[in-house]
Amino acid sequence: MSEIKLLGREDVSKLFKDESLLALLQENAKDSSNHNCESKQIEDWLNWCRDQKRLLKVIERPVPPGILPSNCNGDVIDVRVGGGGPDDTIFKKHPLIQQRVARGNSVLRLKDPEGQITYQPLIFALKKFTGESSIDEDDPISQFKEIVATAKANGEAAHFSAHFFKEVGFVLCIGSKNVHLLARSKDDLNKYTESRYSVAKVVAEAVFSTFQDLNEETLERIYNFSHYTKLTWTFELLNPGTQHVVNLSHLKSPQLNFIAWTLPYFDGRSSSLCAIRPDIAYATIEEHFGLKSVSFDVVKDRNRQSELVKMGYGYEGDVFYFIDEYDNVIGLMKIKTVWYIMIRAIREKAKRYKGSEFSNLVTRRFKSIQQWLNLTDAVVQNWTELALNYGFRNRACVYIYILMVMNTKEEWNNVRLEFHAKGERSVEETARLVGFKLPHDPK
Structure with a gap:
């Protein structure tokens, strides 16, 4: 695979005809003047996470040599729920944590030769799903316009984002729900020897294998689009080697199914839980990026769809994305068969x-x-x-x-x-x- 080049924002925009993708680029591609503000926002969020000692875990690991520019030292910082009981209980009892912490959070702390420290977002994935019993008439989620119901195949969460650095080019952040790593190529995975990286490395191998089958133009779109928008790409990894309940033996190798794009709102004040409606993303993902997505339906009757899912056979269930009148995703719910x-x-x-x-x-x-x-x-x-x-x-x-x-x-x-x-x-x-x-x- 040849080295993927960083394109200018104008050139990246020319790669897309779809209005929704162009809007994401225009709204989220930030000027360099915003970096200091963003770094401070992330630092404040990390400090808040560290204060939640019994509820959140903040885990730091240095980036192995040869991945980031030689004049920088970097640490990947993962934040996860845990320590004060089951995840579901913590999210339910602490609404602020559900608002500010995703199921997959990772930032990069960089220290330059002058000793200046900056922070940049790596991964900010989907928020915690709610259960059916969690919704009442006073809940904003009850005011939905329609539902995007996506199939859940009993796979594992997989996250990806791409970031460009002078001297080394594009660096990918890849991981599972709780652990993420940085790598420029598949060979870099050998630098991660701790057992905590075992699942993240499986995800990374699947990502690199998937990208190996894409042409250079498509990879150029993926890397540049991700770099400029700062999106987290969330997938479901179907791995026949680690299947749980649902039979995946028909797969010859791990398969990534795209789920959603999310933005790094570390202040917790985003108006939507996804960067754009999932069904709109699915309509573009194969054409522009050559990737598979989960299957889905758009429905209006929650109760009827819930009953249909419960009667399903041979799969885990559905995830409901609740859409409001402005096309924001205002809630997530998992329904199991x-x-x-x-x-x-x-x-x-x-x-x-x-x-x-x-x-x-x-x-x-x-x-x-x-x-x-x-x-x-x-x-x-x-x-x-x-x-x-x-x-x-x-x-x-x-x-x-x-x-x-x-x-x-x-x-x-x-x-x-x-x-x-x-x-x-x-x-x-x-x-x-x-x-x-x-x-x-x-x-």
Whole structure:
């Protein structure tokens, strides 16, 4: 891949015909005179984050040599929710944190040869989703005009942004929900040896592999557009090697699906949770940037769409983006399928418990889910019978059992031994007989 050049703002604008992309460039490409103000704003935000000692974690790591210009020292600073209980609880109890902290926050602290310190934004991703029970008539989200309902495939969060530095050119910031790194090429990933970077490196490898398949003109658009707008690109990473509940075995390699663009509003006062409406972004993402996006529908009836999603099969659910009359995204909500919730409950209990202990715990969990989702007794009874008889009595039971297989040799061997002990065929042969493709065999 040849080196991507920095274009002037006027030249970048000529690369796009779409009015929404041109508007993003014009509104968010800032002059150098704004850098000091932006740096101070970020520094103030970081100091506020550090003051939330029991609720937020601020983690700093130096940028490895050979990535930033030789006359600069840099530190990547990640901010995450944690330390005072589960993330959901903290966001719910502390509205200011939900307002000012995204699920993915990263800034760069630079120190030049004269000792001057400046801050610049790297990643400011999507805010925390709310649940259905979190909305009432007084909530501004209830005044939505329509909903962009996007499919959630049970993948992992992936973030990307691009930044140009004199001497070295474009540097990419890539990462997962809580950990981000800087790299100019795939080779730079070898410089990150801490275990905390394991997921971020998987994301980075997927990004570099995806970009390797794009032509130079398309990469030029991506890098320059990202640099001038300071957007965070949020993706869902579908990785067959680390699949959770949803079957991803049809993928030969990790796949990135674009979700949304977000802007670095570190003061928490943005009028929209996304840079532009997601559906407008999806209409441009493949044509201008050669990337895949999540599937979506635009709907107006929240209750009806929620019920349709809950009845879905074989996927996690939907994320609802609530749009107001000015096309701002005023709220995010995740709706999960009953299938996913029940499969996950079975899987989590089966990983840890056996025999009567498993039966008691999964039955108790299903009763809790029944109250939460208002499920009928008949539905819960069917799932209970399925869970307690996952010992290969029908196709669905085998399917669930195989889904519970994890990604280590030991766990795979345990499954194979249990199949053998019950007088069944091998796990591979049984899977073939029921038409189910196994996940990739672990290394």
